Amino acid sequence: MKLFLFSLILSLSLANTGWTETTDSLKYINATNLELIGKGFSETTTHYERLPTSLEAKTRPAVWWLSKNCSGLAIRFRTNSTLIAAKWEVTGDVVMNHFAPSGIKGLDLYGLKNGKWQFVNSARPSGKITSATIINHMSGTDMEYMLYLPLYDGLVNLEIGIESTATIGNPLIDSPRKEKPVVFYGTSITQGGCASRAGMAYPNQLSRMLDRQIINLGFSGNGRLDLEVAEVMADIDASCFVMDCLPNVSVAQMNEKYAHFLEIIRKKRPDVPILLVETILFPHMYFDQTVFALLQEKNEVLKKIYTDQKKSDKHMYYMKAEKLIGNDFEATVDGVHLTDLGFIRISNFLYPVIRKLIK
Amino acid sequence: MKLFLFSLILSLSLANTGWTETTDSLKYINATNLELIGKGFSETTTHYERLPTSLEAKTRPAVWWLSKNCSGLAIRFRTNSTLIAAKWEVTGDVVMNHFAPSGIKGLDLYGLKNGKWQFVNSARPSGKITSATIINHMSGTDMEYMLYLPLYDGLVNLEIGIESTATIGNPLIDSPRKEKPVVFYGTSITQGGCASRAGMAYPNQLSRMLDRQIINLGFSGNGRLDLEVAEVMADIDASCFVMDCLPNVSVAQMNEKYAHFLEIIRKKRPDVPILLVETILFPHMYFDQTVFALLQEKNEVLKKIYTDQKKSDKHMYYMKAEKLIGNDFEATVDGVHLTDLGFIRISNFLYPVIRKLIK
Known part of the structure; x- marks a missing residue:
């Protein structure tokens, strides 16, 4: 049933092969295949950016550089996996003396429970590249999630990991x-x-x-x-x-x-x-x-x-x-x-x- | 007047020469000359520790090592300086991915205002050794302060900096x-x-x-x-x-x-x-x-x-x-x-x- 649903979602919403990678017992999905919210402009230089490419030549370098920090961006998806993991690579591996790395360059997962967004857990960064389990031992009910991206760093790549037998796909509910x-x-x-x-x-x-x-x-x-x-x-x-x-x-x-x-x-x-x-x-x-x-x-x-x-x-x-x-x-x-x-x-x-x- | 008061406090409360160092326009006082609060035991291996030396051979190494983190310790003093600075050296230069360095190994200054402790400002760490201005442009009224020490690191040394013409000494008020x-x-x-x-x-x-x-x-x-x-x-x-x-x-x-x-x-x-x-x-x-x-x-x-x-x-x-x-x-x-x-x-x-x- 899970496999069937997964295939169905895959063919319905992604029409794309090569977007998953299975490692050990987990399957990783490149987040570019899932809905990205909080993005103001479609014409950006890379996928995870906050200002349009047209501004690169017009604005100050500091503003341009900061526009590659992912604050406000989030991945929306749903899955019935009992475990959610992530692998991500940041652009700058930024360090600050008054700011926890989890906020600078970590990820933060919320789930939609009884119509309200509820904190699930955060993913703490190890450095430029991190692989982390965000949550485990869930019931396996199909649920909507939102994964906030780093506030003060950019993203080179993000993959979301689920159990190899679970399904993942784009959200059914328009929230936020x-x-x-x-x-x-x-x-x-x-x-x-x-x-x-x-x-x-x-x-x-x-x-x-x-x-x-x-x-x-x-x-x-x-x-x-x-x-x-x-x-x-x-x-x-x-x-x-x-x-x-x-x-x-x-x-x-x-x-x-x-x-x-x-x-x-x-x-x-x-x-x-x-x-x-x-x-x-x-x-x-x-x-x-x-x-x-x-x-x-x-x-x-x-x-x-x-x-x-x-x-x-x-x-x-x-x-x-x-x-x-x-x-x-x-x-x-x-x-x-x-x-x-x-x-x-x-x-x-x-x-x-x-x-x-x-x- | 300030110089007079400073000399008076020096002779009254510290009876000790060589405890200040003047750099540029600031004067630095080793915090060992000021009141240390939150310390449960007097017989410790160094000044800034949380367990008595007698436990070193009896307790687990992890507990012993952590007892050198300064959580709960604070320096109490009073000064009429318009600026307060600090130089400090931590033992471990600890880094954690879910914890801001300011909390791990920074300092945090409160002032006693109208009988209540009020946040003044924090001192953000640069690494193993930091020199930082905590607050500036104050009125110069004589006031009671409390400087909290690092939560998750130990202290090799701490000096508190004030204007070279200001006074500093131990507190007059027993608070906390x-x-x-x-x-x-x-x-x-x-x-x-x-x-x-x-x-x-x-x-x-x-x-x-x-x-x-x-x-x-x-x-x-x-x-x-x-x-x-x-x-x-x-x-x-x-x-x-x-x-x-x-x-x-x-x-x-x-x-x-x-x-x-x-x-x-x-x-x-x-x-x-x-x-x-x-x-x-x-x-x-x-x-x-x-x-x-x-x-x-x-x-x-x-x-x-x-x-x-x-x-x-x-x-x-x-x-x-x-x-x-x-x-x-x-x-x-x-x-x-x-x-x-x-x-x-x-x-x-x-x-x-x-x-x-x-x-």
């Missing part, structure tokens, strides 16, 4: 829903720094909460209002644009480019809600007076930009930083980057707001 | 209070795996919440009811013993040693509350049926041990796992080890219980 995704533009925090695993980055959490695909255009240290990024963002048939880039831009850059960035989006998407988010209040600013003054100034400048925009644009919205990450000063690893604690707080806070905007 | 500490015995989770920074490990959070020093006897993978550890634990004049070792012991080991371990403590501390904690319910157990069955069995066996003990021991207490880490399955990095999110949940849950036991 593909129609009109929410697009996030921002910084390292938007890209997911420093979640312990990919599923905890706030755009990924919001995707599950809203049951809506997201497009993650967070570029670590480089959410600097590059106008060519606005041009391609505007090509996405989005339900909402979330602008969360303030930590990466100076007040001068805000005054020079923020309104222009919005104008580019507005030219193609006149009616889509745009949510402008203040910079979070870094907990160390309550000791560092220079940081305190700078963040206050940025948020005042943003408020002014918003007030100006709002005069002629009724689809412009504003999110104050005040309660975004709680008020106990504990939500970051280094005063700046959010931990899973900070990410769950910001997700819970943004959820009702964005839900209303995309309804 | 030294009298009758709470002693935690347990596993990797107890040791702090996988907090993003040391202050978020649950024993350290509880120390701030209870305003009481803690002694962390969590040994990663090795909270296996070693009876010689019970012998030295019993030497501590504790307000409460928390037993949180279940993830590291088999059912056979529980049946063989758990009651004996308690008996050793009871011989010297007949009236001190002992809190037996069930194993947390690893989120991946809702998919892995083998893990599910094992954890259920361990908690049933613990319940039986507790029921037997309680018959003749009115100071024995029990904590069910049910709500310890929430019910959204999101509190771990890998199904097992808690993130800051899991640690804040377990702290909030244990806090009222332990507060009552130590009142």
Whole structure:
């Protein structure tokens, strides 16, 4: 029965031989044969990228390089295997001193249980190439899965392993829903720094909460209002644009480019809600007076930009930083980057707001 | 004035020359000259260790090696410097794939503000030796600080840097209070795996919440009811013993040693509350049926041990796992080890219980 179903799915959905490899008792499927979600552009240089090839010659090298990090991308599939494994190779084998490798370059598996996405387990990276069992001893019921890709590294290759007698195929259920995704533009925090695993980055959490695909255009240290990024963002048939880039831009850059960035989006998407988010209040600013003054100034400048925009644009919205990450000063690893604690707080806070905007 | 105060503190509290080193505009103080808290035993091989030298020949090498990790230890001091820096050398330069280096071998600074400990900033490690500014641009008010030491590495040396004209000295305020500490015995989770920074490990959070020093006897993978550890634990004049070792012991080991371990403590501390904690319910157990069955069995066996003990021991207490880490399955990095999110949940849950036991 399992073999029959597997053959059926193979012929129905993949029409392709040579996409599996059997090793020991497991069968490996190249993930390029399964549905990839969270991708904003079809014309990319390799399969797992976040910006279109057309931007390579136009944008700054740092943005281009970061667009190869897989934040926001996930593989959707279903299987009746009692075990799920993965083999993957990352491009950079990135290491950071405030970020767990599991979040930087690991994988993170969720399963759809009673209509809700539930954490199954993460795959911890060994280095450039990893082979890992993610979960074992499951009941063998056919189930829908979502495997989040690395937040801060690129993928050369990914294969998903199942029992040799189990079936695997593309999902039957459209969740998170593909129609009109929410697009996030921002910084390292938007890209997911420093979640312990990919599923905890706030755009990924919001995707599950809203049951809506997201497009993650967070570029670590480089959410600097590059106008060519606005041009391609505007090509996405989005339900909402979330602008969360303030930590990466100076007040001068805000005054020079923020309104222009919005104008580019507005030219193609006149009616889509745009949510402008203040910079979070870094907990160390309550000791560092220079940081305190700078963040206050940025948020005042943003408020002014918003007030100006709002005069002629009724689809412009504003999110104050005040309660975004709680008020106990504990939500970051280094005063700046959010931990899973900070990410769950910001997700819970943004959820009702964005839900209303995309309804 | 600052220089005068500095000289005064130096002569009053340290009576020692050669303990500072001035580099550029900063002055470095060896932390051995400042108060070290969270240390259960005075007779240790080096300054920063968690078990007495007497155990080296008696306990397993793994436990002995882990006792050199500094989890639970912190430096207490006060200064009026507008900048605080640190230079430190770790013993192992430990790397793990599910744990941020900032938590493994970084430092984590808190300040006492309006009578409450508040996160200031963390110091991110560069490798075996690090020199880092933790916080800058402060007002220069004299203030009490607590610098948590690495959770999963040992310390060869630690120096705290301040402005060359500022004062530094031992604390004036006894917080967290030294009298009758709470002693935690347990596993990797107890040791702090996988907090993003040391202050978020649950024993350290509880120390701030209870305003009481803690002694962390969590040994990663090795909270296996070693009876010689019970012998030295019993030497501590504790307000409460928390037993949180279940993830590291088999059912056979529980049946063989758990009651004996308690008996050793009871011989010297007949009236001190002992809190037996069930194993947390690893989120991946809702998919892995083998893990599910094992954890259920361990908690049933613990319940039986507790029921037997309680018959003749009115100071024995029990904590069910049910709500310890929430019910959204999101509190771990890998199904097992808690993130800051899991640690804040377990702290909030244990806090009222332990507060009552130590009142």
